[in-house]
Amino acid sequence: MPNNGQLTNFINNQWTPAREAEYAPIFNPATGERLADVPLSSASDVAAVIEAAEAAFPAWRRTPPEERIQFLFKFKHLLEEHFDEIARITTTENGKTLTEARAELRRGIENVEVACGIPTLMQGYNLEDVARGVDEFMIRQPLGVVAAITPFNFPAMIPLWFLPYAIACGNTFILKPSERVPLTMRRVFELLAETGLPPGVANLVNGDKRAVDVLLEHRAVRAISFVGSTAVSRYIYSRGAEFGKRVQCQGGAKNHAVVLPDADLETATQIIGDSAFGCAGQRCLAVSVAVTVGDARKDFRDSIAAMANSLQVGSGLDEAVQMGPVISPQSRARVESLIEKGVGEGARVLLDGRAAKIPAYADGYFIKPTILDDVSPDGELSRTEIFGPVLSLVHADTVDEAIDILSRNAYGNAASIFTNSGAAARRFRYEAPAGNIGINIGIAAPMAYFPFSGWKDSFLGVLHGQGRDAVEFYTEKKVVVERWLKEWSRKF
Ligand code: NAD
Numbered sequence: 001m002p003n004n005g006q007l008t009n010f011i012n013n014q015w016t017p018a019r020e021a022e023y024a025p026i027f028n029p030a031t032g033e034r035l036a037d038v039p040l041s042s043a044s045d046v047a048a049v050i051e052a053a054e055a056a057f058p059a060w061r062r063t064p065p066e067e068r069i070q071f072l073f074k075f076k077h078l079l080e081e082h083f084d085e086i087a088r089i090t091t092t093e094n095g096k097t098l099t100e101a102r103a104e105l106r107r108g109i110e111n112v113e114v115a116c117g118i119p120t121l122m123q124g125y126n127l128e129d130v131a132r133g134v135d136e137f138m139i140r141q142p143l144g145v146v147a148a149i150t151p152f153n154f155p156a157m158i159p160l161w162f163l164p165y166a167i168a169c170g171n172t173f174i175l176k177p178s179e180r181v182p183l184t185m186r187r188v189f190e191l192l193a194e195t196g197l198p199p200g201v202a203n204l205v206n207g208d209k210r211a212v213d214v215l216l217e218h219r220a221v222r223a224i225s226f227v228g229s230t231a232v233s234r235y236i237y238s239r240g241a242e243f244g245k246r247v248q249c250q251g252g253a254k255n256h257a258v259v260l261p262d263a264d265l266e267t268a269t270q271i272i273g274d275s276a277f278g279c280a281g282q283r284c285l286a287v288s289v290a291v292t293v294g295d296a297r298k299d300f301r302d303s304i305a306a307m308a309n310s311l312q313v314g315s316g317l318d319e320a321v322q323m324g325p326v327i328s329p330q331s332r333a334r335v336e337s338l339i340e341k342g343v344g345e346g347a348r349v350l351l352d353g354r355a356a357k358i359p360a361y362a363d364g365y366f367i368k369p370t371i372l373d374d375v376s377p378d379g380e381l382s383r384t385e386i387f388g389p390v391l392s393l394v395h396a397d398t399v400d401e402a403i404d405i406l407s408r409n410a411y412g413n414a415a416s417i418f419t420n421s422g423a424a425a426r427r428f429r430y431e432a433p434a435g436n437i438g439i440n441i442g443i444a445a446p447m448a449y450f451p452f453s454g455w456k457d458s459f460l461g462v463l464h465g466q467g468r469d470a471v472e473f474y475t476e477k478k479v480v481v482e483r484w485l486k487e488w489s490r491k492f
Contacts, residue, residue: 005036007182009045010189010204012052013197018045018206024179029095029325030315032363038182041207046214049205053145053172054220056200061142061170063198065119068168074195075164076112079105079188086187088317090155093181095324095365096279097316101156108160110448111466115164121471122169134483140475142170143222143246147215149176149236151228152327153282153387155184161452162225165470167201171222175204176215178228180327182206216240223473225465226250227284230385230411230457237460248461248473250284250454252385253413257287257442258402258428261295263418267440269303272391272418275442277311277369280326281335281389284458285414285436285443289375289382289392291402297395301373304391305350308369314358325365326388332365335388339370342381342392347372353389377405385411399424407433412455414444435459 006023008015018039026035039045060068079086087101094101114121124138148162159175166173177185189204205211215221216239223246226236230251240247257272275287292300316324326332336354343349353368367388375381375392382392382405396402406415416438417428425439435453438444446452451464463473 005034007036007038007186007206009039009041009049009206010193010202011049012056012199012203013193014199018042019048021045021207024208026093026180026182027328028092029327030317030361030364032365035093036183038179039206040179041205041211043210043214046205046207046211047218049174049203050145050215050218050220052200053174053203056198057142057144057172060167060172060198060201063170065122065168065170068170069116069118071195071197072112072116072164072168075192076109076116078191078194079109079112082187082191086156086184089187090181090184091316091324093183094152094155095316095327096282097321097324098319100279101316104154104157107445107448108157111160112164114448114467115168118165118168118471121468122475124477130481133486134481137480137482139478139480140169140471141478143474143476144171145174145220146171146223146225146474147174147176147221148225149212149215149228150178152178152180153279153284155181156188158227159185159188161227161465162470163202166474167197169471169474171474172200173202174215174221175202176207176211177204179206179208212236213239216245217243222246224248225473227465233460246473248463248465249459250452250465251458251460252411253284253286253454253458254289254383254385254409254411255285255287255414255416255434256289256291256406256409257416257418257438258291258293258396258399258406259296259300260293260399260417260419260421260424262420263296263440264420265299265303268300268418269307271440271442273304273307273311275416276391277308277323277389278443280324280367282326282387283443285445287391287416287442288386289394291394291396291405293396293399293402301350301393304393305371308351308371308391311369313356313366313368315361315364323369323389325361326367327365329365331388332367335367335386335390338381338384338386338388339372339390342372342375342379345376345379345381347375347379347381347392350393378408383410399427403428403431410457413458414438416440416442416444435464
């Protein structure tokens with residue numbers, strides 16, 4: 001980073017100052033300390049990035065897949081070598097604990113590993129003699145320039161849902177990271193450059209909506225991957241489609257965990273607590289509503305309140321801390337106002353984390369774990385993505401009623417059940433209207449070789465991130481029907 005604290009864009013393997021950008025400050029959420037200034041790149045800055053990616057494409061797509069993945073092997077080793085350094089950057093700019101930052105980087109690296117299988121994953125299929133002497137092939141080819149627009153809550157992992165597959169498939173790639181957490185990817189791109197990846201293959205442009213709009217509208221960008229809130233995902237999906245692009249949009253979430261009376265209470269409490277309060281509730285897979293069924297109500301309520309109350313809140317850089325701050329003062333104010341709304345709707349505050357004071361971090365953006373009981377299943381708290389450390393407790397008399405509560409929710413990112421009954425679990429797996437299902441699992445995060453699914457308002461598109469879906473998304477199918485006449489072969 002230059003001495004003036006102004007970040008730059010990564011174009012053609014060069015860190016390049018934005019030409020006409022305004023700058024926005026970024027802060028450490030635990031301390032309020034200003035970390036750097038991020039450029040909100042102008043249209044001409046973004047156009048320069050796209051041109052670099054476009055110019056690099058012809059040579060990169062001709063580079064054999066086996067050679068392309070050698071850069072990813074080197075990349076993986078560099079990420080491992082700098083593992084803790086990257087995790088510390090993530091904690092500093094995002095606020096999550098070091099343990100959480102390490103975990104997300106681990107999940108990101110998994111995607112680099114899976115993309116190293118591209119020589120196999122990218123294969124097509126064929127059939128001889130579709131008619132006499134006629135053969136047919138399906139081959140996959142890269143699209144060209146592709147771009148990803150990513151959110152603040154997983155600065156390391158989410159860009160890596162896309163980058164490794166995109167370039168392994170032979171595309172050239174542009175990342176527009178969240179302007180609230182640009183430092184993690186800055187370091188990761190420095191490491192990527194050390195692999196010797198040819199200039200223009202992977203680029204990074206900082207910015208906000210203005211930069212995104214250029215990516216959406218530019219003729220050379222063939223595909224857009226987006227992860228963020230549902231409102232923005234709707235905009236990106238429709239705008240991208242208008243400009244003829246292939247688009248996948250992973251949106252917001254409101255995840256439920258159903259607790260049956262036969263669940264192991266201690267395990268369910270620990271896992272649901274980790275899910276609801278980990279990353280200060282700023283995970284798209286966080287459990288936000290626990291639906292207790294029948295007799296599970298009282299025991300679960302008491303045990304989750306005790307667990308949440310025991311969590312140590314503070315700076316994520318302190319290894320003893322179990323929960324960090326939320327991303328910004330605006331986010332804290334929004335979460336606190338949603339709690340207030342819930343109370344207005346009749347919810348009972350079991351644990352109140354508002355106006356949290358962490359003596360050593362008076363300027364941080366902290367909310368302590370909060371639990372609301374007797375929340376109305378159709379009220380604002382049950383409908384709205386809170387994205388903070390707030391767990392709502394809803395009660396149902398039967399499993400049918402619990403599944404019905406889930407079904408009425410607009411989102412469908414994840415849903416979990418806690419039970420010892422195979423039959424109840426099977427029924428839940430079959431009927432729960434969400435793309436990632438957890439059975440006695442609180443954060444149903446798919447491994448890199450499975451798609452990161454998501455339904456309803458949590459996803460727009462067909463092909464998801466990660467694994468085989470990513471390879472489908474980043475390639476175009478070409479079918480070749482071929483005939484060679486016997487007379488011609490006799491000549492040779
Ligand atoms: P966000 O929608 O505010 O921003 C995401 C990205 O979009 C950023 O890069 C931002 O610069 C850009 N952006 C913001 N407003 C825009 C606009 N009007 N036009 C064009 N681009 C715009 O999301 P966030 O606050 O950074 O992240 C939190 C959200 O992301 C939550 O809703 C969370 O559920 C969701 N999320 C979803 C998943 C998933 O897999 N479904 C994963 C992680 C996060």
